[in-house]
Amino acid sequence: MKALSDCRVLLVDDARANLDVLVEGLKSDYKLSVAMNGETALQAAERTPPDLVLLDIVMPGMDGYEVCRRLREMPGTADVPIMFLSSLEEVHNKTRGFEIGANDYLTKPFDMLEVKARARSLLKAKAYNDAVKEQIASELRVAREIQMGMLPHDFTSFEAAYGVSFGAALEPAREVGGDLYGVCAAGLDRLVIFLGDVSGKGIPASMFMVRAISVARLLARELTDPERILARLNDELAADNPSGMFVTFVCAVFEPGSHRLLLANAGHCRPVLLPSEGPARWAVKNLGTALGLEPGLTFEQSAVDLRPGDALILYSDGVSEAFNPREECYGSERLLADAGGLAGQAAAGITSALLHGIRTFAGGAPQSDDIAILTLKVNAGARQQLELRASPAEVMRAVEALQEFAAEQRVPERHVFGLSLALEECASNIVNHALTRDPRRTFHVVFERTVAAFIVELRDDGRPFDPTAAGPLNARAESDANGGWGLELVRRHVDDIRYRREHGQNVLRFTRQLVSASADG
């Protein structure tokens, strides 16, 4: 708390004699500023906001009432204690002073001891008030950090493992809020995402948010279906909920191997499905009941396809119910239309473009509700093609190109060695056998990264050569006369390899799964 001796008192009076008395009486206790008219007083208060103002009323020019009114409008002095010191002693003068915002009123002639006692009392009250405000503000800052820390920020591990990308934003209307979202890996083949909105705002909503997000994260790892996650979460929240709060909540489970997205909704605004082609639409039909109100509820579950290039947008009603200064609502139809224009963008771009659109719409109107957006986008497949001459050095150039492509496509490191090895072996076979190391001849390699797999296809127009025709390797073979080691290494590092002869070409295609459990080795 600020020491009283550090407090500054602004003295305003047009009579020099009055000012002299006040300065003499207060100078040993406080820092002082003095002004002999209203305008100077306001300037002084703006330059160095005082902790207390002693204000005369009858002054030439701006009178004390007007000075008081203006001080209350300035942010730096809106809460500063103001005491009128006036020769006006009618009750209506005094009541007017209090109505305008004064904290005290003393009539002239005054006793300096009384001025000092009242000044001290007002300053102590202000210091206490300031300390409480500062404590609450600092606690809210920490609470906000804790709350933000409960949300996922770094999605890179999910993005690499599941062939998806995320874009997330959360902006509480106050320091803390009730919106929440989460992403949980549930094995290599299921990704759980959710977004919720607790009723109300501020501290109570944020406390319930912490409870909801903690339980949701546990359940997401344990249960496979969104409807069961919602049912259990509802029971947990309803079981002990004396304040009667609730949370609207939408939960989705994405299975990258099958491109299937399961959804269940508990009273939340409907997520937007944004296909790579075609207009945006609602991902679920029904709203369902919010969580925490009544135990034993069941929830509907629906399934949609989420293909490469498709996106799912979860958001809170701070988005759809943003208002502009003309009291118009952003609305879900506008959201659907705006989202439809973002189909080509990455997940982070979709989220930030929507946020920007809402802010532009709101046009500076204060944010009335917490805003949360979580976009999930399935990465579109990527391809790269190379033409190479039939030499060992070119084989290794292909391997290096694969490694660069894999790094760009964020293929997890553990797959890259096996893919490099399989390419080296297959391409060496082509160079050495099908093309007989004739550097004038060429072969083609295509890399393809889909959500769930990495595919390499090799084509050459050499003599028919099927490397997969070799029998299984004799584990104790002492030599590698027939090239069996190379094929064995390929088989150990890919999930599938096929050969075909097509239009006078050898076509060899191998696949390594990136998300199924079988690719773990």
Add this chain to the structure above:
Amino acid sequence: MPLDIQIQESTGDHSAVTVKLAGSLDTATAPELERLLAQVLSGSTKDIVFDLAQLKFISSAGLRVFSSARKSLRERGGQASFIRLQPQIHEVFEIIKALPGVAVFRDEAELDRYLAARQRVHTEGDES
């Protein structure tokens, strides 16, 4: 990725040649290793220790070079030892590690213990 090959005649007790490999032993780089090993094998070397700590990549082309080297060494009563294999190299080695004349060790200490034990067996054999 190129292959860096360092060949050191050992000054220790075991008179082995140490070959340190760094980088990628593949279809493009295997012939150079094969050529340098042929020079080493033209002498009387019985044992070669391959230090693979810095070897990042190996394919069957590399395995073939190792296999033919261990064949020559075995014919003169020696062997090819391999130390400090990175995990992915170890996996590829599964194919040749059971061959006679191939011995894989975690590090120098494990190799030294093995060689010392073999030395004892030989010495005891001479005495009997």
